[in-house]
Amino acid sequence: MSTSKLLAGSKLKLGDRVLDASNHQIGVLTVYQIKGGLISFHRPYTHTTDFSTTSGLICYTGVEIFNHPIDDSRYQYELISRKQIK
Numbered sequence: 001m002s003t004s005k006l007l008a009g010s011k012l013k014l015g016d017r018v019l020d021a022s023n024h025q026i027g028v029l030t031v032y033q034i035k036g037g038l039i040s041f042h043r044p045y046t047h048t049t050d051f052s053t054t055s056g057l058i059c060y061t062g063v064e065i066f067n068h069p070i071d072d073s074r075y076q077y078e079l080i081s082r083k084q085i086k
Contacts, residue, residue, distance in 0.1 A: 006076040009039050009068060015085045018077035028080060038067040 006021050016031045026043065033040035047060045068075045 005079070007079055009070045009072065009075055009077070012039055012077060013082060013085075015083050016077075017080040017082075019080060021076040021078050022074065029077075034070065037070050039070050040065065040067050 007018070012018065012031050012034065014031055014034060018029050018031070020026055020029060027045075029041040029043050031039060032042050042063050042065045044063050045061070049058050049060070051058060
């Protein structure tokens with residue numbers, strides 16, 4: 001079990017990799033923009049679909065992008081890594 005301290009959105013920095021403490025199911029998020037009162041995150045995903053009727057398996061990959069309000073107390077984040085960006 002992690003003993004990481006939870007951070008408010010206002011404490012996040014560009015490039016931080018975090019888990020949303022309220023929803024660990026969405027995986028690791030990367031902060032890619034902080035602007036206009038919003039924190040923008042992205043996370044890669046993969047999904048496969050079995051098309052056995054056509055003898056194939058299709059793999060979908062992509063990047064999900066979403067925003068959280070920077071000052072919304074419903075969201076707290078568990079910091080996984082922080083890198084210095086120059």
